[in-house]
Amino acid sequence: MKWAEKIRQAIAAGHVAVIAGRCSISYVGRASSELGEGERLIIIKRDGSVLVHRPSGYEPVNWQPSGSKIELYTEDDEVVLRAARANEVLKIRFHGEPEVSVYQLVDEAEMVMYASEAEMKKAVLLRPELVEEGFRPVAEERAAGRAGKVDVFGVDKNGVFTVVELKRRSATPEDIKQLARYLESLEEELGRRPRGIIAAPSATKRALSLMKTMNLEYRCLTPRTCMEILRKQKGLDAHF
Amino acid sequence: MKWAEKIRQAIAAGHVAVIAGRCSISYVGRASSELGEGERLIIIKRDGSVLVHRPSGYEPVNWQPSGSKIELYTEDDEVVLRAARANEVLKIRFHGEPEVSVYQLVDEAEMVMYASEAEMKKAVLLRPELVEEGFRPVAEERAAGRAGKVDVFGVDKNGVFTVVELKRRSATPEDIKQLARYLESLEEELGRRPRGIIAAPSATKRALSLMKTMNLEYRCLTPRTCMEILRKQKGLDAHF
DNA sequence: ACTTTTATTTCGCCG
DNA sequence: CGGCGAAGTAAAAGT
Numbered sequence: 001m002k003w004a005e006k007i008r009q010a011i012a013a014g015h016v017a018v019i020a021g022r023c024s025i026s027y028v029g030r031a032s033s034e035l036g037e038g039e040r041l042i043i044i045k046r047d048g049s050v051l052v053h054r055p056s057g058y059e060p061v062n063w064q065p066s067g068s069k070i071e072l073y074t075e076d077d078e079v080v081l082r083a084a085r086a087n088e089v090l091k092i093r094f095h096g097e098p099e100v101s102v103y104q105l106v107d108e109a110e111m112v113m114y115a116s117e118a119e120m121k122k123a124v125l126l127r128p129e130l131v132e133e134g135f136r137p138v139a140e141e142r143a144a145g146r147a148g149k150v151d152v153f154g155v156d157k158n159g160v161f162t163v164v165e166l167k168r169r170s171a172t173p174e175d176i177k178q179l180a181r182y183l184e185s186l187e188e189e190l191g192r193r194p195r196g197i198i199a200a201p202s203a204t205k206r207a208l209s210l211m212k213t214m215n216l217e218y219r220c221l222t223p224r225t226c227m228e229i230l231r232k233q234k235g236l237d238a239h240f
Numbered sequence: 241m242k243w244a245e246k247i248r249q250a251i252a253a254g255h256v257a258v259i260a261g262r263c264s265i266s267y268v269g270r271a272s273s274e275l276g277e278g279e280r281l282i283i284i285k286r287d288g289s290v291l292v293h294r295p296s297g298y299e300p301v302n303w304q305p306s307g308s309k310i311e312l313y314t315e316d317d318e319v320v321l322r323a324a325r326a327n328e329v330l331k332i333r334f335h336g337e338p339e340v341s342v343y344q345l346v347d348e349a350e351m352v353m354y355a356s357e358a359e360m361k362k363a364v365l366l367r368p369e370l371v372e373e374g375f376r377p378v379a380e381e382r383a384a385g386r387a388g389k390v391d392v393f394g395v396d397k398n399g400v401f402t403v404v405e406l407k408r409r410s411a412t413p414e415d416i417k418q419l420a421r422y423l424e425s426l427e428e429e430l431g432r433r434p435r436g437i438i439a440a441p442s443a444t445k446r447a448l449s450l451m452k453t454m455n456l457e458y459r460c461l462t463p464r465t466c467m468e469i470l471r472k473q474k475g476l477d478a479h480f
Numbered sequence: 481a482c483t484t485t486t487a488t489t490t491c492g493c494c495g
Numbered sequence: 496c497g498g499c500g501a502a503g504t505a506a507a508a509g510t
Contacts, residue, residue: 016281016295018258020343030409030503031463032354038347041256043281047296055256055345056287058305059490065298065505088503101341103260105295107278114272117486169270169487172499177421204498223271223488270488299505305490328488357501388500408502412484444483463503 003100004072004079007044010102011070014046021098025052025062029088035061037095042081044070050083050090064090114230115223117151117168123226124152124164124199126233130221131164131199132156144182144189153194161186161194168223171203176210183216243340244312244319247284250342251310254286261338265292265302269328275301277335282321284310290323290330304330354470355463357391360406363466364392364439366473370466371404371439371459372396385425388418393434401426401434408463411443416450423456 010017019042025035040061043051047066054061064083068090071082081092128135134157142153144163152164163186165179179196187193198211199221211218250257259282265275280301283291287306294301304323308330311322321332361380368375374397382393384403392404403426405419419436427433438451439461451458 016260016293018260018281018341020256020258020341020345024349027503031356032467033503034352036349038349039343039345040347041258041283041343041345043293045293045296049296049298051293051298053256053283053285053291054347056285056289056306058289058291058303059504061351063298063503066296099341099343101258101260101339103279103281103339105260105279105281107280107294109264109276109278111301112274113488116271169489170498174499206498227272267488273488297506299489303488305488330488353503355503409504410483414484446483 001074001079001097003097004074006100006102007081008072010100011044011046013104016046016103016105017044018042018101018103019044019094019098020101022095023098024093024095026091026093027062027089029085029090033062042092044081048083050081052090052092062090062092064088115168115227117166119230120166120168120199120221120223120226121151123229124166124221127229128154130225130229131197131219132162134158135162135164144185148178148182150182150186156195161190161192162197163194164197164199166221167198167200169201171198171200171207171218173204173206173210175200176207176214176216179216180214241314241319241337243337244314246340246342247321248312250340251284251286253344256286256343256345257284258282258341258343259284259334259338260341262335263338264333264335266331266333267302267329269325269330273302282332284321288323290321290332292330292332302330302332304328355408355467357406357408359470360408360439360461360463360466361391363469364404364406364461367469368394370461370469371437372402374398375402375404384422385429387421387425390422390426396435401430401432402437403434404437404439406461407438407440409441411438411440411447411458413444413446413450415440416447416454416456419456420454 007017022039024037027033041053048068049066050064051060052062068083068085079094083090124130125137137152137154139153142150144150150163151166154162156162183196196216199219201222203218247257262279264277267273281293288308289306290304291300292302308323308325319334323330364370365377377392377394379393382390384390390403391406394402396402423436436456439459441462
């Protein structure tokens with residue numbers, strides 16, 4: 001099979017191979033799956049990652065992450081692509097001759113992402129009024145016993161200990177419970193219960209009602225706001 | 241630009257377009273990201289999902305899930321592909337002429353997956369001795385106050401209430417804490433603390449030590465074992 | 481090396 | 496339709 005040889009050479013040369021064709025797929029590993037005959041797009045990268053994409057959907061239907069060992073062999077007159085990792089095997093059996101394209105991609109650019117949860121914290125430390133007027137951070141990542149670590153720990157305008165939990169996405173009941181556990185742990189340690197504030201772009205209904213019950217507070221804070229503040233600061237830094 | 245027109249037509253016809261070429265990418269939405277010039281593989285599916293793949297790595301570096309609106313336009317003599325969803329915009333700016341392949345994929349096959357957490361539960365309900373000799377399930381998905389829902393609730397051979405938490409992967413401290421919260425909630429409701437058992441293929445060291453502290457029990461149960469039991473049952477069903 | 485946490489998570493199910 | 500938890504989560508960060 002000439003096309004199979006083309007794939008072998010692409011892998012050996014460290015190129016990216018894209019295969020479009022009729023195949024059936026089996027996966028055995030953490031789970032098992034079977035997918036009957038159909039036309040799919042298969043991508044093989046130089047690091048050994050394999051992706052199988054159906055004609056719709058964001059997620060691959062089957063895959064193997066980087067580092068898997070890729071083999072091509074013939075079985076009953078059909079070509080089988082086998083991608084194996086520890087305890088996990090993905091087999092793609094081709095029916096008929098697929099279209100194979102090989103690309104030599106050079107990509108040295110670095111990905112820059114803004115406004116992660118870490119950057120939200122930076123913004124809050126830079127502009128504590130984002131949380132509340134008069135809030136003063138005392139520490140970041142303060143330990144809260146065995147409950148874990150608090151995002152930002154400080155005192156409010158009245159000198160009351162205040163815990164701020166940052167989320168870059170909508171706050172869920174799970175987040176509220178986590179904050180409650182922090183407060184419980186800190187209450188033991190400090191002798192009095194600190195205020196608890198969740199700062200997130202939004203909160204689910206149940207999260208809000210749970211906060212009411214648990215006497216916790218919500219403050220709207222979007223990653224974008226944080227990003228803009230950091231960007232401004234960056235501009236200032238460059239200026240001086 | 242002839243190649244841009246080819247992409248437009250592919251989208252209109254409901255085909256899958258694969259673009260290989262030099263581009264730079266910006267994303268603004270839940271976060272923001274910038275990726276400078278480099279050669280990448282871009283996949284556009286008929287449902288509006290867009291994937292940007294670098295030459296290595298399982299995950300796309302940028303993407304837009306299905307349902308996004310795709311536009312192609314020219315800006316400063318360069319083609320820009322814009323994929324937009326509510327509050328999220330992905331822009332791919334092409335530098336030079338990329339290779340464009342269009343595939344008409346037909347895939348009606350149904351994916352069958354074995355041994356999800358749901359199937360582990362089925363197996364336990366079918367063969368409660370997987371958890372412990374003499375264990376009898378009373379309910380599945382029993383509510384545990386505001387802590388959430390318990391996977392399997394039953395009584396052990398001595399008639400003691402027992403909560404089983406199933407995990408298809410290694411049990412973590414977070415899982416243990418979750419089980420503990422269930423028990424706490426059920427203790428309030430039932431007046432006495434039930435036994436708590438985590439059934440998972442393995443457990444992390446900290447999870448195990450936490451279980452000791454919290455007086456919770458571990459039972460090894462792999463998805464594969466559950467799968468085999470269900471498969472046997474399936475065979476029996478077919479027989480009768 | 482192994483464990484834990486995060487994610488532009490996405491996806492599916494249940495209320 | 497929104498909330499909530501699972502995923503073959505994968506990949507990064509922490510220990």
